[in-house]
Structure formats: structure tokens, C-alpha cells
Amino acid sequence: MRRIDVGLYDYDWHHSIYFFIVSPDEQIYLRYGGRDAAAADSYLDLDSFALALEAGLQEHERWTAGELPPRERPEPFFAGELPRLRRQEIERGRCIECHMIGDYRAAERERAGLLDKRREMFRSPDIRDLGIHLDVPRGLVIERAEGAALAAGLRPGDAIVRFAGARVLTFGDLHYRYDGVERSAERVEVTVEREDVGPVELVIELPPLWWVSDIAYRYWSIDPQIHVSAAPLTEARKDELDLEPDGFACEVTRVHRRAAVMELHELEPGDIIFSVDGVESDPPIPDCLLYLRLNVTAGDATTLGVIRGGVRNLMTARTHRQRFRKYGTP
């Protein structure tokens, strides 16, 4: 892995398996891979893999015939350029696992003050949150459209051929392009091939917080954890407690064992967290835990405004900097 140009082979490094089909001069024809929070193989099966292989060979025929325009090669990047990864893994002769590249890189960017957690921690948003449900064995054919996708005009049987301005041949391509959409974007363009009609250009209006997905399986070291579950308060409950209507107050529903073992805080089920480091609202963030994850550096302490038994107090909570099969903290 240390001699692989991961600038060229850029992908979401938390995917368990990922393929590229590339030309002899290293132009990427397509990607095959991608997952969701439920499973590493939600979008992978032999039928869609066979379709990807066929598409890759067709692209190769076009390349051989000189029909594919040359693409600019991305800036080269090698795992050894990450100082901590080099020290803690390479120089100790340890194997570099794929996810380490993503995690060390993100941690490096966090230290440099360059990390955009909306984009880099919440990677690979779930297309089902747009209402796109694919018929996985058929590649990019839509099985069902609902929500934003339905409103945009996508229909069952449509095959997605362009997304966010780029041609897409596989779910891996689509997922990668979707991940690349600016988190501040309000819409995304999609072209589908519709039977008996041909190409149809559509615009999907992105719902608020479209980029938020369940990232628990990643064990990001940049994702601060206080190991509680919490539910946002209803408007009526906020009103009752005299809290800001657009605030992110939430009620602790469960304190996980690890919080006690690590002595992170003294939160209890039923506590209302109404502020994080003095901030009570940040629309459209709907709940305190999401605000905390986006705004607190993993491993740091944070001050929570807590209502317990009707009394408001400030409570210090330490956050846990997670590790995922790493020998040292990046």
C-alpha cells in the first residue's frame, strides 16, 4: 500500500472492498464498491459486478480506439506523506490497512485546522435519504423513488447515467460523485436513461442535512463520542422548558456502559442537554449530539448545559477519541 498513489486511487477508505478498472496508462474507467451503514455489501453482488466488468471492458475498447479524452491525473499522494502514519505504522513495519489512510489523513487535517467535518467525517451520504432506491443487481436502475427523488421526477426503471455533472457507470461512481457534492449545495443534477424516451435531465432538491448519515461503523478518531443516546425535544417540550424553539436541545435516553467505564461524564437518562460550550442553537442542526460531533475536537472536554429535575446546571464532559484497529492514536 505504501507505494500506491492514493491521490489517484482516492475513495472512501472505510469501504471494506473497492475496485477500480483502469487503463494501462492509469486512467480510471470506473469504480465498483460502496456501502451503507447497514452492511459492507449492501450495494455489492455478482450481477452488478459482472455489469461493471462489462462496462469497464467497453470503456477500454473506447480507450483503445482513442475515443476517451485523456483526463488530468490528480495530485499524487502516498500514505508515507502522513507523518504519524509513517512513524506509527510504516517505520514499525506494520501493515497499512485501508481505513488507516482515511483516518490518519483526517486527523492530520484536523491538527492543521483544515478539517471540514461535514464533508470529511460525514463521508459518502446515503442515496436512500434522497429517496433513491436502486435495483442493485441491475446496477444504476431505480427500483423505487420517493421523497426528493420522486419530486424531481425519477421513476422506477430509470437508469442513472450522469450525476453531479459526471458520467456514472456504477453505484461506486454514483456514490463517489455524490460524496463530492459541496455540503452547502441545495440541488444536484441527474440524468437518467428512460425506456422509450432516452436521456432525461432532472434536478434533485437536496433536503436539509442531506449529508448526515449513520457513521457509527467507521470509528473515526475525529468523531468525538460521549457514548450516550439522545432524542431531540419536540417544540412543545422546548416551549415548556423555556428553551429556544430552533435550539438543538435533546433528552438523554441511554448512557452507554463505556461512558461510565471511561468516566467521561455524569449524564443520566432523562437529562436534557440544551447547550454545548454555551451554544444552544445552530439551525438546521436538530440535536445536541450532532452539534457536538461537528464542533468539538475528539478527546477534548466540553461544557454541557443540562437540565435535571427542572434545574439548569453546567456539566463538564470528556469526549472519547476512538481508535479502529490502530496501534497509536493518530
Added chain:
Amino acid sequence: MTTPVSRLAPLALAAFTALPVAAASQPGQPETLEWISNYQQAVALARETGRPLLVEFRCGP
């Protein structure tokens, strides 16, 4: 349908894992595949033969 394994035959294969997959590759036996764990070697083979590369990254063996 044809299995993906037989469709892999026209490609040069490169895999990057803790334990690269290796299978015997004999002329006239398209169902057997040889994965190359050295990327530079795989690119050289692709250039020499004009075949595209199937590059695999995976977690674990």
C-alpha cells in the same frame, strides 16, 4: 449468466491487501486467475499487453 470470474480474464489484476490472493494461472485455463500484489508490476503487465487493470483494495485477506 457468465460468472464474473470468466469476465475477469481479459483484465490484468492487482490486489492490495494484507494477504494478496494468488491462484495458479495456466494458458488455456481462463477460470483461474492470478492476482498481482505488486502494483508497479501489474501496470507494467497492462502496458505490455494492452489490457486494462482491475485494481482491488480490500480490508483483510
